[in-house]
Amino acid sequence: DQQVKQNSPSLSVQEGRISILNCDYTNSMFDYFLWYKKYPAEGPTFLISISSIKDKNEDGRFTVFLNKSAKHLSLHIVPSQPGDSAVYFCAATYSGAGSYQLTFGKGTKLSVIP
Amino acid sequence: EPEVTQTPSHQVTQMGQEVILRCVPISNHLYFYWYRQILGQKVEFLVSFYNNEISEKSEIFDDQFSVERPDGSNFTLKIRSTKLEDSAMYFCASTNFGTGGEETQYFGPGTRLLVL
Numbered sequence: 001d002q003q004v005k006q007n008s009p010s011l012s013v014q015e016g017r018i019s020i021l022n023c024d025y026t027n028s029m030f031d032y033f034l035w036y037k038k039y040p041a042e043g044p045t046f047l048i049s050i051s052s053i054k055d056k057n058e059d060g061r062f063t064v065f066l067n068k069s070a071k072h073l074s075l076h077i078v079p080s081q082p083g084d085s086a087v088y089f090c091a092a093t094y095s096g097a098g099s100y101q102l103t104f105g106k107g108t109k110l111s112v113i114p
Numbered sequence: 115e116p117e118v119t120q121t122p123s124h125q126v127t128q129m130g131q132e133v134i135l136r137c138v139p140i141s142n143h144l145y146f147y148w149y150r151q152i153l154g155q156k157v158e159f160l161v162s163f164y165n166n167e168i169s170e171k172s173e174i175f176d177d178q179f180s181v182e183r184p185d186g187s188n189f190t191l192k193i194r195s196t197k198l199e200d201s202a203m204y205f206c207a208s209t210n211f212g213t214g215g216e217e218t219q220y221f222g223p224g225t226r227l228l229v230l
Contacts (some may be wrong), residue, residue: 034218043118043205043221090155099145099162099169100137100209100217106156 023090116224137206
């Protein structure tokens with residue numbers, strides 16, 4: 001039951017270029033979406049989020065886009081830096097989920113090549 | 115910057131033994147969570163805790179699992195009789211509701227549990 005899907009297990013990008021990570025969801029009740037970054041042997045670190053009432057949220061080099069009709073969101077990192085190399089998880093929740101528990105995708109491993 | 119802490123970082127145990135994983139959530143947060151990630155798989159929700167009681171739990175969280183907030187700062191996950199398939203990374207998270215009802219969960223570094 002993959003309610004949140006990240007279909008690309010890995011992505012390689014040259015330093016300075018744009019990284020685009022994609023995420024699809026199937027549960028139309030999801031109304032809040034988050035991106036987390038994870039280094040090996042560490043916990044997920046919150047990166048950026050977006051509510052379903054918006055279609056874009058920007059924070060420095062990171063921008064998340066939400067297309068509700070397509071049930072798709074993407075994370076753009078511009079410019080990509082070697083320190084961005086990590087696994088990126090898309091997560092979703094909804095206000096009817098009681099305690100807002102998160103449903104995660106399987107993650108995309110981003111490698112930024114110097 | 116406040117952060118969620120977890121102890122121990124690693125735990126090796128024999129099948130059938132009890133383990134207690136400990137977490138100190140961010141001090142002004144009200145909701146606490148446990149998630150786990152089996153190697154190579156996605157992060158999965160186990161349980162949420164609010165106002166000194168479980169608010170939601172997943173199918174994974176069976177009778178072998180329990181959670182407790184024994185004092186004002188610690189939040190624990192107990193696995194009463196560990197099984198091989200309990201081997202995973204266990205993450206604690208905490209949050210406070212935002213003004214718009216949105217929330218961001220902040221995760222601890224995790225405890226790697228290995229059941230032999």
